[in-house]
Amino acid sequence: MILLLPFLAILVIIVVALFGAAVPGLDFLFGVVFPYAAITVFLLGIIYRVLKWARSPVPFHIPTVTGQQKSLSWIKSSKIDSPHSSPGVVGRMAMEILLFRSLFRNTKMEMKSGPKLVYGSSKYLWLGAIVFHYSMLVIVLRHLRLFMQPIPQFVLALQNVDGFFQVGLPGIYVTDGLIVAALLFLFLRRLYDSRLRYISLASDYFPLLLILSIAVTGILMRYFLRVDIVSVKELAIGLFTFHPFIPRDVGVLFYAHLFLVCVLLAYFPFSKLMHMPGIFLSPTRNLANNSRMKRHVNPWNHPVRVHTYEEYEDEFRDRMKAAGLPLDKE
Amino acid sequence: MLQYSFNSYTGTLKDGMMYDTGKIVTGLVVFAALFTSPFWYNLSNGKALKRPDIVLPTAPNEQQCCADSEYMRCDHMVMLDEWRFAVVRDGQTYYTSSTGRKFEMRFTKTCLGCHPNTSQFCDQCHNYIGVNLYCWDCHNKPNTGSEGSRVAQILNPEPENQDGASRSPVFLHRTIRRDRIK
Numbered sequence: 001m002i003l004l005l006p007f008l009a010i011l012v013i014i015v016v017a018l019f020g021a022a023v024p025g026l027d028f029l030f031g032v033v034f035p036y037a038a039i040t041v042f043l044l045g046i047i048y049r050v051l052k053w054a055r056s057p058v059p060f061h062i063p064t065v066t067g068q069q070k071s072l073s074w075i076k077s078s079k080i081d082s083p084h085s086s087p088g089v090v091g092r093m094a095m096e097i098l099l100f101r102s103l104f105r106n107t108k109m110e111m112k113s114g115p116k117l118v119y120g121s122s123k124y125l126w127l128g129a130i131v132f133h134y135s136m137l138v139i140v141l142r143h144l145r146l147f148m149q150p151i152p153q154f155v156l157a158l159q160n161v162d163g164f165f166q167v168g169l170p171g172i173y174v175t176d177g178l179i180v181a182a183l184l185f186l187f188l189r190r191l192y193d194s195r196l197r198y199i200s201l202a203s204d205y206f207p208l209l210l211i212l213s214i215a216v217t218g219i220l221m222r223y224f225l226r227v228d229i230v231s232v233k234e235l236a237i238g239l240f241t242f243h244p245f246i247p248r249d250v251g252v253l254f255y256a257h258l259f260l261v262c263v264l265l266a267y268f269p270f271s272k273l274m275h276m277p278g279i280f281l282s283p284t285r286n287l288a289n290n291s292r293m294k295r296h297v298n299p300w301n302h303p304v305r306v307h308t309y310e311e312y313e314d315e316f317r318d319r320m321k322a323a324g325l326p327l328d329k330e
Numbered sequence: 331m332l333q334y335s336f337n338s339y340t341g342t343l344k345d346g347m348m349y350d351t352g353k354i355v356t357g358l359v360v361f362a363a364l365f366t367s368p369f370w371y372n373l374s375n376g377k378a379l380k381r382p383d384i385v386l387p388t389a390p391n392e393q394q395c396c397a398d399s400e401y402m403r404c405d406h407m408v409m410l411d412e413w414r415f416a417v418v419r420d421g422q423t424y425y426t427s428s429t430g431r432k433f434e435m436r437f438t439k440t441c442l443g444c445h446p447n448t449s450q451f452c453d454q455c456h457n458y459i460g461v462n463l464y465c466w467d468c469h470n471k472p473n474t475g476s477e478g479s480r481v482a483q484i485l486n487p488e489p490e491n492q493d494g495a496s497r498s499p500v501f502l503h504r505t506i507r508r509d510r511i512k
């Protein structure tokens with residue numbers, strides 16, 4: 001069921017989109033209304049959730065570090081792995097966001113014959129993740145050629161680099177192969193390892209399959225069942241200038257691609273994909289390890305009634321004096 | 331030191347208080363600006379939003395292309411690729427269309443015969459959607475007088491005819507003709 005549900009969902013989305021493209025009149029819904037709705041949900045949903053996160057109390061100062069904390073001057077501290085200052089935190093966050101540092105440190109525990117318990121470095125998840133994310137970034141940036149007029153120079157340059165091998169016509173993009181390979185790996189990884197399969201939910205499989213089907217419909221559209229790209233661009237420019245317009249005969253496959261993207265955008269704020277903004281707001285990563293230098297206050301600390309020594313002395317001064325005890329104030 | 335207080339009902343800080351308001355707002359503004367960049371980019375380029383404006387042939391003998399316009403709109407590059415292979419690898423010369431007409435598989439003669447002005451035809455759409463052809467990196471671009479790279483000129487010993495097109499397939503491609511490899 002956990003696996004069946006995402007597959008069925010994807011199937012339904014594609015069938016609905018093909019239906020929408022085939023029924024006259026519905027193309028406005030699928031080509032204009034849904035994209036605008038999806039963009040709105042994506043943007044407002046992310047803003048809403050980030051604001052809510054920022055308003056959540058942080059009861060403890062909880063950086064998880066992998067290096068020596070800054071303490072005495074003669075003990076060498078680790079500026080990035082256990083940052084005590086803002087530049088250190090920025091460096092640490094940059095390594096996390098751009099290089100997926102903590103995935104790179106991933107280890108795997110295995111029982112070898114003996115029986116012997118072995119911990120080893122495991123970089124496959126890091127590799128799959130980084131290949132996927134950068135391919136996705138490049139593909140999205142390349143898509144700006146369809147969304148922007150005139151096309152920015154950097155998009156054309158990116159196209160040339162990605163199409164470096166100049167194989168076939170239209171030329172093959174390296175990222176197209178990489179993204180499919182990486183997504184397949186990330187998907188099969190969850191199926192292959194029984195422990196991982198046990199903790200995987202429908203909401204883990206669905207985003208992978210959704211993005212995979214977006215990539216596959218896109219690849220079909222470029223290399224196999226080509227659509228009229230000029231019409232696609234006219235539609236996209238119409239959307240992005242608030243002059244929506246449906247050009248005649250854009251291929252059905254395009255509507256499937258677009259509707260899948262709309263589903264992705266609208267699903268995003270409610271899903272695990274929120275790790276994209278979430279990584280910036282991870283207290284284990286974005287807090288400096290400075291709890292010995294700065295006091296962190298738990299926002300729900302109940303005001304505690306205390307009886308200080310001064311008050312104690314005021315209360316018992318006479319009796320203390322009579323007993324000959326030393327006093328701070330006479 | 332800022333003292334926060336907590337609303338246990340909503341799970342958030344009281345009175346709309348927020349940690350790091352400056353950073354959060356900056357981050358969200360940057361995100362929203364980047365995500366909506368196609369909107370403001372296009373809106374600020376209003377004049378440049380010209381749609382492709384192709385000039386179609388008008389002469390009566392140029393009314394029938396080698397395939398229907400539906401196919402040509404989406405797949406013309408595939409046909410050119412097939413022609414290139416048929417000519418330079420298999421030494422074929424003619425293509426028979428679905429209507430039974432024969433076309434010589436030569437871009438400069440057949441295609442440019444009806445669409446002589448590339449800047450009013452090919453380039454219109456190619457520029458619009460950012461298709462970068464690398465044919466003219468080596469070959470002379472037809473009808474422009476511009477010259478291809480030195481490599482192509484050295485490898486292509488035959489003189490140009492008047493319309494700027496070379497008389498034979500480029501030497502580079504000829505070397506891989508199957509009949510000559512044997």
Ligand code: HEM
Nearest residue numbers: 139142143173176214215218219221222229232236258261
């Ligand atoms: C999350 C967003 C998207 C992803 C991951 C994605 C992915 C892809 C991929 C992998 C391809 C294969 C060819 C290439 O890499 O250029 C492709 C092609 C294509 N996509 Fe997307 N796409 C996305 C959004 C969109 C949107 C919003 C549109 C249109 C409004 C669109 C229209 C197209 C078209 C027309 C093609 C064919 C391009 C060509 O033939 O050169 N895509 N897409």
